[in-house]
Amino acid sequence: MPPPDPGTVVSAAEPPGRGPVLEVLLVFLRLGLTSFGGPVAHLGYFRTEFVERRRWLDDKSYGDLVALCQFLPGPASSQVGMALGLKRAGWAGALAAWLGFTLPSAIALMLFAHGVAEWSALASSGAVHGLKVVAVAVVAQAVWGMAKALCPDRLRAGIAIAAALVVIAAPTSAGQITAIVLGGLVGRWALRLAHLSPATHQDDGVGRRRGALLLALFVALLIVLPALAAAQTSPWLGAVAVFYQAGALVFGGGHVVLPLLQAGVVPPGWVSNDAFLAGYGAAQAVPGPLFTFAAYLGAAMPAPLGGWAGGLALLVVIFVPAFLLVAGALPFWEAMRQRDGVRRAMGGINAAVVGVLGAALYDPVWTSAIHSRADFGLALAAFGLLVHARMSPVLVVAIAAAAGWLMAL
Structure with a gap:
């Protein structure tokens, strides 16, 4: 029997693993070229495409999948895409979904990195300074939105403030990890959340034994890689x-x-702080996941890193934990989400993350970009366009780059 046409609506009752890999790749490639607006917008695009149009799964199943990926660390929209590919066409489908959704943005950012390296004047131009200024507005918007969603009570607001103070006092990756761990511990023992009702079992095509192996590999790499790098x-x-x-x-x-990433790549001198923030600003103007910023950093690094090889290699590396986690957690999700202690710890961790990002808003984002009243005015205007006018981030980035160029004349 020939495979269905990519545009064919498929029955929701069709079991996972029945769709062709090429179908998954082409659908996610189109989304990777057109999905502007960040992770929340990505999840909306996915629902329209896979629940309403193609009917790969129903609303309840999609909602459960989104809840899992928001619970786990990692890029939620990319993890939802990987899981949809896994359900639809097995392990090759997960890879196809990731490639289609990620590569367009990654290639654009690597080209930008080559442009900055090839024309040294570009790195110090007014347009690139505008990208650094718009990064202030983008991160401020993220802190604003996350604080409202993840710190709805005094306890979690206090955890966020304490985490920011920890990171300001110890501005290293160790300080950030310490703040996140302490937030989880406080949340586990002090936070109170309503108990969730049981969920029905779903077969996602990943057995518990294989899921446990993937989770064990995730933890092993998290411990072994830093130890090897230190040695x-x-x-x-x-x-x-x-x-x-x-x-x-x-x-x-x-x-x-x-x-x-800033704590990992700027202090060793792999990427300058100015180039780091310019790339972060440029990453707001491309569709697809923000994690493709890793491709820019990899391409911008000096030899023996850098170039296309460095960009592609580090792009893969930063997404490996996301894949291991979502594929490994799928068979355990229904039991895990019922554990109140786990949910309380995650509530504390999410609040601490708001504080970590708030500290980053000050240093390095603000301190590296805002040098004058004009810079502050541009950042404030960009924030207003993003938050209150709800303008597309792509347009705001273009406006800020043009304004930075005009200010430099």
Whole structure:
């Protein structure tokens, strides 16, 4: 029997693993080229495409999948995409979904990194300064939205403030991890949340034994890679450890990868702080996941890192934890989400993440970009366009780059 046409509506009752891999790749490639607006918008695009149009799954199943990926560390929209590919066409489907959704943005950012490296004047131009200023507005918007969603009570607001103070006092990756762990401990023992009702069992095509192996591999790499990097002098091994750790510890959204990566790549001199923030600003103007910022950083690094090889390699590394977690957690999710202690700990972790990102808003984002009243005015205007006018981030980035160029004349 021939495979269905990519545009064919498929029955929701069709079991996972029946769709062709090429269908998954083409659908996610189109989404990767057109899905502007960040992770929340991505989840809306996915629901329209896979629940309403193609009927790969129903609303309840999609909602449960989104809840899992928001519970786990990592880029939620990318993890939802990987899980949809896994359900639809097995392990090859998960890879196809990731490639289609990620590569368009990654290639655009690597081209930008090559442009900055090829034309040194570009890195110090007014347009690039505008990208650094718009990063202030983007991170401020992320802190604003996350604080309202993740710190709805005094306890979690206090956890966020304490986490910010910890990171300000210890502005390293160790300080950030410490703040997140302490937030989880406080949440576990002090937070009170309503108990969830039981969920019906779903077969996701991943057995518990295989899921446990994937989760064990996730933890092993998180421990072994930093240890190997500390024992060796290889820049490649050091970069792999930094990017894997960043991908494994991002709770609360893609913007949280900013402080983790900045603490890992700027102090060793792999990427200058100005180039880092310029790339972060440019990452707001591309569709697809914000984690593709890793491709820019990899391409911008000096030899023996850098170039297309460095960009693609570190792009893969930062997404590996996301895949291991979502595929490994799928068979355990129904039991895990019922544990009140786990949910309370996650509530504390998410609140601490708000504080970590708030500290990053000050240093390095604000301190590196805002040098004059004009800079502050541009950042404030960009924030207003994003939050109150609800303008597309792509347009806001273009406006800020043009304004930065005009201010430099």
